[in-house]
Amino acid sequence: MKSVRSNDETSIMDAALMVLMSIVKTQNVSWFFRSNVSIQNALSTLGEEALYDEICLSVYGILSEVLSDEQLKRLKIANNMGVFFFNMLEKAWHHPLKKYRQIQIEYLLQGSVNLSKHDFIQQETANMNKIPLFIEMSDQYPIVFDIIWALSFNHNIQQQLRSHPSFIHKLSQLAKESDDEQMRKITHGILWNLEITHQDRSIPQHTNHNTFDIMISYSHKEKVLCKQLYDELIKSGYRVWIDFDQMHGNVMDAMAQAIDRSEIIIICMSEQYRQSNFCRAEAHYAFQRQRRIVPVLMQKHYKPDGWLLFLIGQLLYVDFTKYEFVRAMEMLSKELKVTDVTNIGISSVPVAQAIIVKDPSTRDKLPPNILQWTESNVQDWLITHNLQQMSRLLANCDGQSLVYLNKHMKYGEPQQTLKSFYEDCIRHLGENLSLIELSRLQSLMDQQKRFVQSSLRTQGRKNRQ
Template identity: 85%
Template sequence: MGANHHKISCIADELVRWIRDDYLQIIHVHSRTIGLWSKELLACMTQLIAFAVVLWCPIGQNKVLINALFVAEQSIYDHIEDLMRIIDYKPFHKEMKPVRSNDETSIIDAALMILMVIVRTQNVSWFFRSNVSIQNALTTLAEAALYDEICLHIYGILSEVLSDEQFKNLKIADSMGGFFFNMLEQAWQHPLKKYKHSQIEHLLRGFFNLSKHDFIQQETANMKKISLFIEMSEQYPIVYDIIWALSFNHDIQQQLRSNPSFIQKLSQLAKESDDEQVRKTTHGILWNLEIDHQDRSISQSTKQNTFDIMISYSHKEKVLCKQLYDELTKSGYRVWIDFDQMHGN
């Protein structure tokens, strides 16, 4: 299995390098003449960007392959601007459908997926934060979109790149929580665990991107939705990551503490889960609730698994946090920093 995965990665790497220049050049040239596109050219451009999605999105966390696409730093920003010309083309907005049933909807959806890969793997937050026109274009599209997947992509992109202050000041900020909770609740009640064409796992990953923001945490607390996540945690381990992020909020902490059976479950998972990531996240939740400080019986190896400091951070600051970690450990502090699952606020 490992050998096959390596072979596929090698083939993908060769393919990326083979089509890279042509792909970037075609998008760059034709995005500037989008008003002249025929229906046939629109179909071809849609297929090209959709092919790029198939090639890069499943391996979007592999920075080696993404870096193979962008040999120069400037090419990253150029490609973002090229994609934004397509995404922000108003005649396409008028033709958008509630499902991906025409080229206009499909090309916008595919271009947003490429943008999502870029913001998750490249250090481009400053570019989005300093470019108000891009923020406004994405916000306007989210307001107009009939296709929920487009909104999901936009919320995911903006939550990755904007500061908490910028994010909560967006025109669409007030509707984000309700948007996700409505979809999650309907998907949870659906026999196939999906909302329209979106699987619940996809929706949970989308909400996880939002959960690091303070105002989303507070909205979750105000709407008393933590019980929904507690219920879903039995089937979907990513929910523990969401609850961990939410548990930085004081009101969420109070709501969690009022559920002793869930606290007991967390304590048990922190000791006994076979999933290392679940052990880490449940331990993180208990740490935020100060349960782990009060009950040293969580693990027989408490001295090994108890820490003076926990650092939670975003993947874009990994190098800085590693330096901080090294300095603190040199000074004798016991520091827990999760280099495998990088997130936080």
């Protein structure tokens, strides 16, 4: 194909891809692309070999919309995707007419919204130091704030954003004074990701008046089914919190208060839920607060992926798309009534009992909840277990980071995880990765989880005696 629009083949292909993009945005067809490797490879090859940039851009847009993070990373074009895209975006921004060749910058920014949802694109954005570019564009294009919100879930991006105090001040002003309610929500969301104050929020005293049994966390696309779920739970006598009207004001604080006042969080999983920045912040806060998470599947053919897969781990979920609603509710009711064992995870482990500690003074200093560990606590723990290389490699990790790392090691793609560790060792430490230390780190975390499960079984037997 030639790189000019007058080429008939190029024009037809361009039009076909635009129609395909419209279909994937409006119809539930992602499962079809995810289950069909031939189509993935065909689109990948087209994006790799096409000479016309708009063809490549359309292919990248479709693939980023329908594929999971892991599937997208496995494609040959993944390594060049960020470089290709940011090159066009930067040239369009500096062009007098705000376009790259015939591609308007608005079209490129819309594509950025989809790409920014993928964790590996977030990391590539951080590696290429493109945050200053987005900050510069934010004055003229409000959609950039939504892109920055998605990117701000990445730890490195958070650090880069914090190094721009004038932009942080601008976010604070917009959060308070903007006439656009959606803009206030987005800026509150970015600030929430950048601040650590919400980690120190005091949990309100639970009373019969301010406590809910259940909070339903969902994407508004699934509102009808979630309303049915809510009604049935109310009939069963549960006190349920759900946002039907979309919260106003500081939505992040309102979300946090709802989670703090609820015992169980039902996560209604769907592709829209995974793509929602607000849902991601909500689910992460519930995890951080150690609320019991009960996942339910709301979208046919959808399989949890990306951050959502890491969050729910190996939890069983009720599939509302597979069973009749009445049957699915029966299954959910049973799940809500059972003692939660699988969801306790490593965060609830009494550290002093779960591991063999060499230094009693270090043991006594560690908070019993790993999510409360500071960077210093993590360093003490690693050094106590003679994980010298890990202590230097994970120098900026707190307890929450350690928990997410453990989930990534367990449920992520092994080869990609090992490659990332190896590259980080070379880049930051100038030495090869010690597989022995990495294995011992994972083993220690697994010991904690086994200790919890064993203790629960022992306690259960005592209670029955």
